[in-house]
Amino acid sequence: MTDTQDLDLRKAAILEAVVSEYIGTAQPVGSHHVARAAGINVSSATIRSEMVALEREGYLMQPHTSAGRIPTDKGYRFFVDQLTEPGVLGPAQRQKVSRFFEQVHCEMEEMLERTSSLLSELTSYASVVLPPSHEAAVARSVQLVGLGPRVALLVVVLADGAVEKRSIDLAEEVPEEVLAAASARLHAAAHSRPLGGVTVSAASGDPLVDHVVSLALSALGELASEAHDRVFVGGPSRLAAAFDAVETVSAVLATLEQQLVVVSLLRDVLERGVSVVIGAEHGYQSLASCAVVVAPVSVEGQPSGAVGILGPTRMNYPQALAAARVVGERLGQRIHESFDPAAGAAPAEEHRPRRRARGRR
Amino acid sequence: MTDTQDLDLRKAAILEAVVSEYIGTAQPVGSHHVARAAGINVSSATIRSEMVALEREGYLMQPHTSAGRIPTDKGYRFFVDQLTEPGVLGPAQRQKVSRFFEQVHCEMEEMLERTSSLLSELTSYASVVLPPSHEAAVARSVQLVGLGPRVALLVVVLADGAVEKRSIDLAEEVPEEVLAAASARLHAAAHSRPLGGVTVSAASGDPLVDHVVSLALSALGELASEAHDRVFVGGPSRLAAAFDAVETVSAVLATLEQQLVVVSLLRDVLERGVSVVIGAEHGYQSLASCAVVVAPVSVEGQPSGAVGILGPTRMNYPQALAAARVVGERLGQRIHESFDPAAGAAPAEEHRPRRRARGRR
DNA sequence: TGCTGGCACTCGATTCTACCGAGTGCCAGG
DNA sequence: CCTGGCACTCGGTAGAATCGAGTGCCAGCA
Missing domain, CATH: 3.30.450.40 (GAF domain)
Incomplete structure (x- = not known):
C-alpha cells in the first residue's frame, strides 16, 4: 500500500488545493481551478494526469465521469495530518x-x-x-435528606464540585433523628474517600440506623460504578x-x-x-x-x-x-x-x- | 367575522375530511377524494362549491389554482376544537x-x-x-461544602427532590470549622422555608461566620429568584x-x-x-x-x-x-x-x- | 523525459416542448 | 338544491436539444 507520508510535493499541493476548494465550495473541483490556485505553476493537463494518480491511490474520487474530483476520507486524512497546521482563531x-x-x-x-x-x-x-x-474523585460531603415518609435522598458532593444524588426507598418510616445519625456516619466514612471505597466499620447501637446506612452504601456503590454517561x-x-x-x-x-x-x-x-x-x-x-x-x-x-x-x-x-x-x-x-x-x-x-x-x- | 361554531354540518364534515386526509398524506386534497370519504354522500361538484365557501371563510387554501385544498391554521383550529376528541392511545x-x-x-x-x-x-x-x-418549594436541607481554599459550594435540597447548587467565592481562606458553623446556621434558618424568605436573625459570635453566612444568603437569594428555565x-x-x-x-x-x-x-x-x-x-x-x-x-x-x-x-x-x-x-x-x-x-x-x-x- | 496545448468525448445540468391528469369553476338540466 | 358535464388551469413528468465544465489522450516542444 502506498504510504501517505510520501506523496510527491506536487501531488500534495494538488491534493491540498482540491481539499481547500472543496471545503469552501462543496463543488467537485476541476483541474482548471487547481491550476489557477496559488503555488501551482503547471498546466491543467499536468494536473489532470496527477489527479488520475491521486484517484488511483485513493485520495480523490469522481462523482461521475466528466466531473471534477472530490476528496475521499483518505484525502481528508492526508490533508489533516500532513498539509495543515492547527491554525489560529481570528x-x-x-x-x-x-x-x-x-x-x-x-x-x-x-x-x-x-x-x-x-x-x-x-x-x-x-x-x-x-x-x-470523576471516577477517581473523592467525596467532599455525603448527606441523607428526608423527602417523604419513606424516601430519602442521598446527596454526594464531589471534590470537583459535581453533585450526585440518588433517592432511596426506605421501605419503612424512619424518623428524622435516625436519618441524621445515618447521615453523620456516612459522612464520616466517606469524606475524602473515593466513592467506590467507602465502608462503614463498626455497627452503631441502633439496628435501624445500620439498616439505613447499608441501604445508602449500596446506593453509593451504584453511583460510583455507574459510568456517568x-x-x-x-x-x-x-x-x-x-x-x-x-x-x-x-x-x-x-x-x-x-x-x-x-x-x-x-x-x-x-x-x-x-x-x-x-x-x-x-x-x-x-x-x-x-x-x-x-x-x-x-x-x-x-x-x-x-x-x-x-x-x-x-x-x-x-x-x-x-x-x-x-x-x-x-x-x-x-x-x-x-x-x-x-x-x-x-x-x-x-x-x-x-x-x-x-x-x- | 364568521364564527367558528356554526359551520354547516356538511361544511364541517368536508373540512374534517380534508384535514384528516391532509394529515395523512401531506398532499393537497381534491374534491373527489373528499367525495369518496366516509360519511359524505354528495357529489364532487357540490363539494367543490362548499370548498369555495370554506376557502372564502379562511378554513382552506389552495397552493395554486387547479390544485386541491389544504387546511389553514384556522382550519386546523376548527378541526381540533370542534371536530375531534382527544382520542385514545393504542x-x-x-x-x-x-x-x-x-x-x-x-x-x-x-x-x-x-x-x-x-x-x-x-x-x-x-x-x-x-x-x-419549585417556586414555592421549601428547602429540606441547606449545606455549605468546602471545595477549595477559597471556594465553597452551597447545596440546597428542595422538598421535591431537586438539588440546586451554587459556588461561592469566599475571597479569603476560611477554615473548615467556620464553614461548618455557617452551614449549620444556614440550615437551621432555611429548613422548611421557601427559598425566598430565608433570613438569619441574630449574629453569631464570630464575624467570619457572619460574613460567610451573608455571602451564602445572597447566593440563596439569587438561586430563588433565578427562574430555573x-x-x-x-x-x-x-x-x-x-x-x-x-x-x-x-x-x-x-x-x-x-x-x-x-x-x-x-x-x-x-x-x-x-x-x-x-x-x-x-x-x-x-x-x-x-x-x-x-x-x-x-x-x-x-x-x-x-x-x-x-x-x-x-x-x-x-x-x-x-x-x-x-x-x-x-x-x-x-x-x-x-x-x-x-x-x-x-x-x-x-x-x-x-x-x-x-x-x- | 516531462510539460503543454489541443482535441475529441462524456455526461450532468439546464432549457424547452409536449402532454398528461388531477383539479377547478361554471352551467344547464333533473 | 344537487348533479353530471365541460372547458380550462397548471404543476409534474418525460423526452429532446443544448451547454459547458471537465476528462483522457496525444503529438510536439524544451
Missing part, C-alpha cells in the same frame, strides 16, 4: 472565547452546557462536551445547515440523541490520542458522513474530559482544530480555577501548536 | 407508557429527560418537558423527518436551543388554559410552521409543570393530545409517588420495594 473569535471564560460564573453543568454552545457558535458546527470524569450537545441546528440531505440530518441527530454512542466515540478517540476522526474511521455507520475534531480537557495536567466538534467531512479542519484546542484548554483552566480562584491570576500563556495531529486508522 | 402505546412509569426509577432530572424521549417515541414528533417549578427536549431528530425543508428544520431547532423561548411559550400556553397552539397563534415567527400540544403535569392537584409535543401543523392531533395527557398525568402521579411510595399502591399492582439497577450498556 481575533474576533479569540476575543469571544476570552470574554466567555471571563464572564462565565456558574456551576459545572451549566458551564459545560454553555461551553458547547460557545464551540458551536465559533465553528458553525455542532459540538459535544464530555464532562470531566452524560454529554452536552451544542448547536444541533447547525447540522441542518451543514448537510443538505434531510435524512442525513435526521440520522446524525438520532445518533446524537443516544448519548452513549457519542460518549464511547469520544472516549475511544481520546484514548487513541487522535484529534480528528473522519468519515467511517470510527465504526459508526450513521456518522459516516461526519468528521469529529476532538481536544482533551485537562485539569492540572490530568486529562479528564473532552470537547468535540461534529461537522460534515468537508469541514474547516484548521479552524475546528484551533477552536477545539483553545476551548478545551481554557475550559480545563477554568475548571481548575473554580477550586482555587488564586490560580486564575496567572495569565493564560499564549497557546502554540505543540504537536501535529497524528494517528491514522 | 394498546401498544398504552403499554409502553405503563411499562415506562413502572420501570423508571431515578432522579427527577433523568426522569424528565427520559419522559421527553418517551413522548417523542410515542408520537414521532419532538417533545418538550417543562420541569415542575430549563426545559428537556426530546427527539429533535424527529423534526428532521417531519419537515422536509431543511431550513425549516434548522430554524425550529435553533429556536428549541433557546430554552427561554420554549419555556415562555409553554408557560403562556398553560396560563391560557389551552392545550393546542397552531402555527402563528403564539407570537414566535420561527415556529410558525409548527403546532404545539401541551398538557399540564399536576402533582397532587397542583399544576406544576408541563409536557408538550412539537410537530408540524399537520400533526396527528388526536394522538398527540392523548399522548400528552396520559404522559402528563402519569408523570405527575409518579412524581408524587416518589415522595411517598405508599401513595403509589396502584390498583392491581402488588407493591414491592423494588430497586432496579439502572445498568446501562
Whole structure:
C-alpha cells in the first residue's frame, strides 16, 4: 500500500488545493481551478494526469465521469495530518472565547452546557462536551435528606464540585433523628474517600440506623460504578445547515440523541490520542458522513474530559482544530480555577501548536 | 367575522375530511377524494362549491389554482376544537407508557429527560418537558461544602427532590470549622422555608461566620429568584423527518436551543388554559410552521409543570393530545409517588420495594 | 523525459416542448 | 338544491436539444 507520508510535493499541493476548494465550495473541483490556485505553476493537463494518480491511490474520487474530483476520507486524512497546521482563531473569535471564560460564573453543568454552545457558535458546527470524569474523585460531603415518609435522598458532593444524588426507598418510616445519625456516619466514612471505597466499620447501637446506612452504601456503590454517561450537545441546528440531505440530518441527530454512542466515540478517540476522526474511521455507520475534531480537557495536567466538534467531512479542519484546542484548554483552566480562584491570576500563556495531529486508522 | 361554531354540518364534515386526509398524506386534497370519504354522500361538484365557501371563510387554501385544498391554521383550529376528541392511545402505546412509569426509577432530572424521549417515541414528533417549578418549594436541607481554599459550594435540597447548587467565592481562606458553623446556621434558618424568605436573625459570635453566612444568603437569594428555565427536549431528530425543508428544520431547532423561548411559550400556553397552539397563534415567527400540544403535569392537584409535543401543523392531533395527557398525568402521579411510595399502591399492582439497577450498556 | 496545448468525448445540468391528469369553476338540466 | 358535464388551469413528468465544465489522450516542444 502506498504510504501517505510520501506523496510527491506536487501531488500534495494538488491534493491540498482540491481539499481547500472543496471545503469552501462543496463543488467537485476541476483541474482548471487547481491550476489557477496559488503555488501551482503547471498546466491543467499536468494536473489532470496527477489527479488520475491521486484517484488511483485513493485520495480523490469522481462523482461521475466528466466531473471534477472530490476528496475521499483518505484525502481528508492526508490533508489533516500532513498539509495543515492547527491554525489560529481570528481575533474576533479569540476575543469571544476570552470574554466567555471571563464572564462565565456558574456551576459545572451549566458551564459545560454553555461551553458547547460557545464551540458551536465559533465553528458553525455542532459540538459535544464530555464532562470531566470523576471516577477517581473523592467525596467532599455525603448527606441523607428526608423527602417523604419513606424516601430519602442521598446527596454526594464531589471534590470537583459535581453533585450526585440518588433517592432511596426506605421501605419503612424512619424518623428524622435516625436519618441524621445515618447521615453523620456516612459522612464520616466517606469524606475524602473515593466513592467506590467507602465502608462503614463498626455497627452503631441502633439496628435501624445500620439498616439505613447499608441501604445508602449500596446506593453509593451504584453511583460510583455507574459510568456517568452524560454529554452536552451544542448547536444541533447547525447540522441542518451543514448537510443538505434531510435524512442525513435526521440520522446524525438520532445518533446524537443516544448519548452513549457519542460518549464511547469520544472516549475511544481520546484514548487513541487522535484529534480528528473522519468519515467511517470510527465504526459508526450513521456518522459516516461526519468528521469529529476532538481536544482533551485537562485539569492540572490530568486529562479528564473532552470537547468535540461534529461537522460534515468537508469541514474547516484548521479552524475546528484551533477552536477545539483553545476551548478545551481554557475550559480545563477554568475548571481548575473554580477550586482555587488564586490560580486564575496567572495569565493564560499564549497557546502554540505543540504537536501535529497524528494517528491514522 | 364568521364564527367558528356554526359551520354547516356538511361544511364541517368536508373540512374534517380534508384535514384528516391532509394529515395523512401531506398532499393537497381534491374534491373527489373528499367525495369518496366516509360519511359524505354528495357529489364532487357540490363539494367543490362548499370548498369555495370554506376557502372564502379562511378554513382552506389552495397552493395554486387547479390544485386541491389544504387546511389553514384556522382550519386546523376548527378541526381540533370542534371536530375531534382527544382520542385514545393504542394498546401498544398504552403499554409502553405503563411499562415506562413502572420501570423508571431515578432522579427527577433523568426522569424528565427520559419522559421527553418517551413522548417523542410515542408520537414521532419532538417533545418538550417543562420541569415542575419549585417556586414555592421549601428547602429540606441547606449545606455549605468546602471545595477549595477559597471556594465553597452551597447545596440546597428542595422538598421535591431537586438539588440546586451554587459556588461561592469566599475571597479569603476560611477554615473548615467556620464553614461548618455557617452551614449549620444556614440550615437551621432555611429548613422548611421557601427559598425566598430565608433570613438569619441574630449574629453569631464570630464575624467570619457572619460574613460567610451573608455571602451564602445572597447566593440563596439569587438561586430563588433565578427562574430555573430549563426545559428537556426530546427527539429533535424527529423534526428532521417531519419537515422536509431543511431550513425549516434548522430554524425550529435553533429556536428549541433557546430554552427561554420554549419555556415562555409553554408557560403562556398553560396560563391560557389551552392545550393546542397552531402555527402563528403564539407570537414566535420561527415556529410558525409548527403546532404545539401541551398538557399540564399536576402533582397532587397542583399544576406544576408541563409536557408538550412539537410537530408540524399537520400533526396527528388526536394522538398527540392523548399522548400528552396520559404522559402528563402519569408523570405527575409518579412524581408524587416518589415522595411517598405508599401513595403509589396502584390498583392491581402488588407493591414491592423494588430497586432496579439502572445498568446501562 | 516531462510539460503543454489541443482535441475529441462524456455526461450532468439546464432549457424547452409536449402532454398528461388531477383539479377547478361554471352551467344547464333533473 | 344537487348533479353530471365541460372547458380550462397548471404543476409534474418525460423526452429532446443544448451547454459547458471537465476528462483522457496525444503529438510536439524544451
